[in-house]
Amino acid sequence: MAQFLVSLIGGFGLGGTYALVALGIVLAFRATGTFNFAHGEFMLFPAFLIGAWQTSHSASLAVSVIVGLAIVGAIGAAFYLLVLQRATGLPAFMGVIASFGLAAVLDGVMLIIFGSPEYAIHFSGLPTGVVHLAGARFSATSLALTGFTLVLAAIVAGGLRFTAVGRRIRAAGQDPILASQGGINVRRIYMGSWALAAVLAGVAGIAYGSTNIVDPSLTSVALAAFPAILIGGLDSIEGAVVGGLIVGIFQAFVATYLNSELIDVLTYTMMLVVMLAYPQGLFGTRRVVRV
Amino acid sequence: MTNPCAAGLDEVFDRPPDPSGPLLTLRGVSVSFGGVAALSGVSLEIGPRDLVAIVGPNGAGKSTTLNAICQLVRSSGDITLKGQPVNGRPAWQVAAQGVGRSFQDPPLIDHYTVLENILCGAHLRLGYRMTDQVFRRRHVRRREATMARRAEILLDFVGLAGRRLDEAGSLPYGARKLVDIARAMVAGPQILLLDEPSSGLDHDERGALQGMLCTLRDEQRVAILVVEHHMDLVRAAATQVAAMQAGEVLMTGTPVEVLDSERFRSAVVGHAGHGDPEADGAAAFAVREDR
Numbered sequence: 001m002a003q004f005l006v007s008l009i010g011g012f013g014l015g016g017t018y019a020l021v022a023l024g025i026v027l028a029f030r031a032t033g034t035f036n037f038a039h040g041e042f043m044l045f046p047a048f049l050i051g052a053w054q055t056s057h058s059a060s061l062a063v064s065v066i067v068g069l070a071i072v073g074a075i076g077a078a079f080y081l082l083v084l085q086r087a088t089g090l091p092a093f094m095g096v097i098a099s100f101g102l103a104a105v106l107d108g109v110m111l112i113i114f115g116s117p118e119y120a121i122h123f124s125g126l127p128t129g130v131v132h133l134a135g136a137r138f139s140a141t142s143l144a145l146t147g148f149t150l151v152l153a154a155i156v157a158g159g160l161r162f163t164a165v166g167r168r169i170r171a172a173g174q175d176p177i178l179a180s181q182g183g184i185n186v187r188r189i190y191m192g193s194w195a196l197a198a199v200l201a202g203v204a205g206i207a208y209g210s211t212n213i214v215d216p217s218l219t220s221v222a223l224a225a226f227p228a229i230l231i232g233g234l235d236s237i238e239g240a241v242v243g244g245l246i247v248g249i250f251q252a253f254v255a256t257y258l259n260s261e262l263i264d265v266l267t268y269t270m271m272l273v274v275m276l277a278y279p280q281g282l283f284g285t286r287r288v289v290r291v
Numbered sequence: 292m293t294n295p296c297a298a299g300l301d302e303v304f305d306r307p308p309d310p311s312g313p314l315l316t317l318r319g320v321s322v323s324f325g326g327v328a329a330l331s332g333v334s335l336e337i338g339p340r341d342l343v344a345i346v347g348p349n350g351a352g353k354s355t356t357l358n359a360i361c362q363l364v365r366s367s368g369d370i371t372l373k374g375q376p377v378n379g380r381p382a383w384q385v386a387a388q389g390v391g392r393s394f395q396d397p398p399l400i401d402h403y404t405v406l407e408n409i410l411c412g413a414h415l416r417l418g419y420r421m422t423d424q425v426f427r428r429r430h431v432r433r434r435e436a437t438m439a440r441r442a443e444i445l446l447d448f449v450g451l452a453g454r455r456l457d458e459a460g461s462l463p464y465g466a467r468k469l470v471d472i473a474r475a476m477v478a479g480p481q482i483l484l485l486d487e488p489s490s491g492l493d494h495d496e497r498g499a500l501q502g503m504l505c506t507l508r509d510e511q512r513v514a515i516l517v518v519e520h521h522m523d524l525v526r527a528a529a530t531q532v533a534a535m536q537a538g539e540v541l542m543t544g545t546p547v548e549v550l551d552s553e554r555f556r557s558a559v560v561g562h563a564g565h566g567d568p569e570a571d572g573a574a575a576f577a578v579r580e581d582r
Contacts, residue, residue, distance in 0.1 A: 164414075167414075175398045175400065181474075182411045182414045182474075183387050
């Protein structure tokens with residue numbers, strides 16, 4: 001029972017991170033149809049900045065979090081304004097390649113600024129110690145961060161569904177011409193979507209880095225979230241959250257009861273099986289094409 | 292005769308245009324796509340209570356004219372709306388100035404209901420800020436209720452009140468066109484741009500559409516610019532006709548002056564007609580066939 005509970009709660013922790021990452025990728029995809037391969041770098045940059053800040057400054061950690069998220073949000077917005085907006089009307093594949101380019105540039109910039117360090121992020125305000133639950137022991141920090149990522153993912157998904165701003169973001173993602181004729185400033189919405197996507201990636205990176213070592217391999221967490229996106233549905237906000245949780249919990253159970261080396265194989269196998277039954281993902285839009 | 296379904300339209304069209312002077316003026320408007328001239332020096336003038344029909348064969352530049360007015364394509368020349376230039380302005384700002392636009396292929400969101408699709412056009416008038424969602428919830432609810440009531444009035448007006456909760460994807464093509472037109476009207480525009488509104492409608496539905504257009508023109512003083520292939524509708528409803536061919540305005544005048552002219556028949560239809568209803572039907576058919 002204790003092992004099961006550890007797997008389940010550990011899965012929720014990983015799933016919360018995946019959900020935030022997937023939400024960001026889906027937001028950017030809905031805005032411009034671009035699958036963003038620089039999302040891992042968006043995760044890493046603020047985590048590196050906070051790690052470096054922590055080792056060299058005595059100032060408040062909150063300042064470094066705000067600065068890190070503001071910078072990465074600005075990078076996301078600038079990437080849309082300077083690259084993707086100009087590529088409007090061109091094949092979507094160009095935007096994907098451009099995101100590879102952005103990833104390479106950000107990797108190079110981070111190497112120049114930070115080198116290849118390893119950081120451990122410590123938030124002094126987080127609870128510490130061990131929590132006993134049904135015979136299992138949990139880190140209070142991990143539990144707090146798990147709760148934070150899950151609540152944040154739910155707030156973002158709920159905000160996108162139930163607020164006017166969310167409706168505008170979803171409408172602009174569905175059909176930019178329809179949205180523009182409804183009075184929605186589509187460019188601003190797209191720019192905001194990319195900024196929000198980058199900030200969500202940054203938050204996910206910081207949360208993940210708070211319980212793990214921050215090093216360049218953190219970018220691989222974004223790649224690990226890709227199956228979550230396809231399982232949930234590439235264009236579904238709710239699907240991103242559900243897909244993230246499914247993959248996170250699934251991986252935790254595979255690691256506990258089978259073999260951690262099988263995580264990638266079985267996760268992608270699960271993704272393929274889901275796609276066999278639901279090609280559009282569990283919550284994705286099924287497009288009917290009459291021929 | 293007053294349309295019985297037109298009750299409440301005063302609430303929707305609550306910003307009647309200034310009756311003096313033209314609402315929309317085009318002077319020497321040109322559009323080119325990669326060196327190919329889609330529009331060459333188009334000039335038109337539309338005032339309140341005008342219903343101007345643009346007729347012509349496929350590729351004549353009819354829809355491009357509407358796109359240029361909405362700023363969905365870049366154009367040269369002068370386009371002024373209520374005396375204010377619109378060239379270079381974002382499409383959503385043009386829409387917010389009181390231009391409603393429906394499309395040849397209705398851009399509906401298939402998994403939204405008919406009512407929700409119509410409300411996609413409501414953002415033009417909702418106009419509340421993100422903070423209002425939190426601090427002025429009653430204000431937000433009141434505005435959204437107002438727009439929902441306007442949408443219901445329009446559903447009744449276009450004859451789709453019984454299908455308000457149907458998914459848009461389940462509607463036949465003609466009904467989709469009517470939803471799109473209602474969406475274009477929900478913000479109470481002063482000028483309506485309709486792209487082939489009668490395509491997909493049967494004879495009775497076309498008659499109902501004609502009644503709607505006349506009601507909007509006569510009772511609500513809405514100016515209407517319509518791209519249309521059904522000459523019987525043009526004869527019955529239009530106050531002015533602009534015949535286009537190869538991106539240029541061939542001639543303008545009353546429906547009789549244009550549609551019965553040998554110049555129009557030989558240039559647009561391809562043969563001179565006889566000026567009788569039967570020939571008109573043949574001409575209309577020929578124009579439709581030309582598409």
